[in-house]
Amino acid sequence: MPTADRYDHSMQEMMARTGSFPLHVPYGLVRRFGRPGGVVLDPFCGKGTSILAARLLGRPAYGLDVAPEAVICSRAKLLATDVRAVESYIRRLPTDDGDCADVPDEVRIFFHPATLSQILSVRDALLHDVDLGRRATRSCATVALGLLLGILHGHASYSLSLPSSHAYSMSPQYVQRYSQEHGLTAPLRSVQECLLAKAARCFRDPLPPSVAGDVMEAPAAAVATAFPELTGRVDLVVTSPPYLAAQTYAKDNRLRLWLLNRSYPTIRAQYIQTQSIDRYRDLLTEAFAAIAKALRRSGKLVCIAGDVRHTTTSKGERRTDVIRTGDLLADICRSRQVGLRITHRSVHRVVGGRRYLNALANSNGHSQRDMVERVFVAER
Ligand SMILES: C[S@@+](CC[C@H](N)C(=O)[O-])C[C@H]1O[C@@H](n2cnc3c(N)ncnc32)[C@H](O)[C@@H]1O
Incomplete structure (x- = not known):
């Protein structure tokens, strides 16, 4: 059976995204709490870490997320493609001049004009094939689109943008100012060569056979x-929902949403992202009530959530409390509306700088502060 660590720096890193699990977390949870062959569901699947863990362990894997870039990346992790098919598909992509006329300035700023025009022509071909291509073409296009999302911005030798974060879209003004101060220029790249380099990295460790599932x-x-086919059939839910408004997933992925031709304000409205604890409780109660119905009898739900700092202002006074999101979610799960039984709880401290969730510092990853994560297991 493949181990998780090998894939943390290959397929799992197709696209860096804030708030993602390291692969060993869901991998360990699926091994410990799931039954061999049992269906795994992650209803807030992000870039598909639980999906990949389930595949490595040979379990059917299903995921949901409202973020388009995350869904593409998660689907790519489920597909039965190999590096040779993906490479030959990438080599056939058109890289003639795409039309940059409609590209907004806040996107244009990140790219060399000749790189941008290749991005547009590759993007148009990929979006076409993802929807309309034959099955094998669709699979290769989905993987290639995941790879393109992964190299769109960053500071690797194959990143297409001005040097910037891999994990989230930095502010155009900041990137421009920093580049001017440090004499950096937007790189002229061959998009095809960069995609091939990223593909070689992602597929360095060949994936085991694909499993049943969808995202x-x-x-x-x-x-x-x-x-609908999952109602009462899921063996294990492994998930980490948003923590109030600690992460700004739509904003953090603005460049990727632009690439996918998706409207940021429309997408933004779909996310659970609120500073109101009451509203958060309502939204998560609705979600967990639906998720609980998908579980088989005695099926388990494992949930991980970091504590968050929550600031309110009353009569001109600002007050900051630490909200134990994990405890709040456990209370929701054992509420009458959801009806699960909590069987296990634990708390761990994730060391600042090495951690993967940055909610406590509310910082997108720059803070060194430690954070506290709460894990609970609930059973139907
Ligand atoms: C903490 S992240 C989970 C990350 C995931 N564990 C991974 O490894 O990538 C929470 C996810 O919830 C998603 N999300 C926000 N609102 C949602 C909703 N109403 N339904 C489903 N997913 C949602 C966000 O896009 C984000 O990917």
Whole structure:
């Protein structure tokens, strides 16, 4: 059986994204709490870490997320493609001049004009093939689109933008100012060569055979509509929902949303991202009530959530409390509306700088502060 560590720096890193699990976390949870061959569901699947863990362990894997870039990346992790098919597909992509006329300035700033025009022509071909191509073409296009999302911005030798973060879209003004101060210029790249380099890295460790499953772009609360066949059949849910408004997933992925031709304000409205604890409780109660119905009898749900700092202002006074999101979610799961039984709880401290979730510092990863994560297991 393949181990998780090998894939943390290959397939798992197709696209860096804030708030993602390291692969060994869901891998260990699926091994410990799931039954061999049991269906795994992550209703807030992000870039598909639980999906990949389930595949490595030979379990059917299903996921939901409202973020388009995350769904593409998660789907790519489920597909039965190999590096040779993907490479030959990438070599056939058109790289003639794409039309940059409609590209907004805040996007244009990140790219060399000749790189941008290749990005557009490759992007148009990929979006066409993802929707309309034959099955094998669709699979290769989905993987190639995941790879393109992964190299769109960053500071690797194959990143297409001005040097910037891999994990989130930095502010155009900041990137421009920093580049001017440090004499950096937007790189002229061959998009095809960069995609091939990223493909070689992602597929360095060949994946085990694909498993049954699918990933849908839909809210977690819509699991019964997205996957009616799963009602009462899921063996294990492994998930980490948003923590109030600690992460700004739509904003952090603005460049990727532009690439996918998706409208940021429309997408933004789909996310659970609120500073109101009451609203958060309502939204998560609705989601977990639906998720609980997908579980088989005695099926388990493992949830991980970091504590968050929450600031309120009353009568002109600002007050900051630490909200134990994990405890709040456990209370929701054992509420009458959801009806699960909590069987296990634990707390761990994730060391600043090495951690993967940055909610406590509310910082997108620059702070060195430690954070506290709470894990609970609930059973139907
Ligand atoms: C903490 S992250 C999970 C990351 C994931 N564990 C991974 O490894 O990539 C929470 C996810 O919830 C997603 N999300 C926000 N609102 C949602 C909703 N209403 N339904 C489903 N997913 C949602 C975000 O896009 C984000 O990917």
